[in-house]
């Protein structure tokens with residue numbers, strides 16, 4: 621593997637999940653693989669799970685890690701070319717990324733979308749420029765349009781909790797929120813689940829209020845239903861996530877409080893397991909009775925972030 625940005629960077633989903641679960645069973649087998657190799661994690665936005673799980677994964681592989689919080693500790697970065705830097709930005713991404721590339725063998729970058737200019741966000745300009753200028757393999761720690769370490773984790777967790785012979789029904793449901801959130805997590809989850817569906821691993825349905833359609837390039841092959849109850853019928857896994865509108869870019873169209881999954885709503889499912897990438901706003905996005913109940917996978921799912929990061933770093937290290 622040369623980079624990790626989307627589902628396109630992995631061919632056979634079953635084999636990457638198998639490899640991740642083998643690492644979970646035996647985390648220290650590859651302690652010498654990353655020796656004398658430096659991982660740099662660069663955060664332009666906050667992080668809890670991604671930061672800690674990726675550091676832990678690197679340590680399990682014998683790597684050293686440096687973390688840079690650009691939002692708090694770094695210079696304000698300029699990403700545009702051809703501008704006179706007489707405003708608030710101090711350093712251009714050309715130099716900043718190139719310098720970090722001098723110090724590190726692999727780099728990770730987190731950068732949320734601005735949610736104002738759809739074309740700019742969906743061009744993935746920042747991530748692409750960073751990857752080009754640092755000249756090192758780059759792992760996405762959530763970019764403007766995707767969160768691939770989360771989606772790989774989600775697939776690992778679904779397979780880990782599925783019967784070997786059964787093809788589970790996985791439902792992604794929109795949930796309410798008070799803030800306009802990126803489409804990165806649902807886009808990414810959708811593209812991973814569509815590929816998993818193609819590879820015969822599961823069936824995938826998406827449900828959301830009208831106006832919250834995701835960019836079609838991420839959802840091709842999914843069943844899309846705007847009636848939540850109909851979508852949830854017979855579900856084995858319910859993946860809960862809010863996102864802002866893609867069409868009316870970055871906007872909250874309806875408050876949609878009635879979309880919050882509750883034990884009552886999940887009665888039509890096949891005693892579905894409940895998933896969320898976290899952080900979750902209790903009793904706004906998801907009923908606490910579900911979060912605290914026996915069907916919740918959220919903590920196991922967050923724990924699995926380590927094995928997703930570790931399999932990705934392992935594959936990149938093997939290719940250095």
Ligand code: SN0
Pocket residue numbers: 799801802804805897898899901
């Ligand atoms: C981010 C998102 O993309 O939805 C990160 C998820 C891993 N979530 C948030 O920013 C939540 C912020 C909030 O105020 O609840």
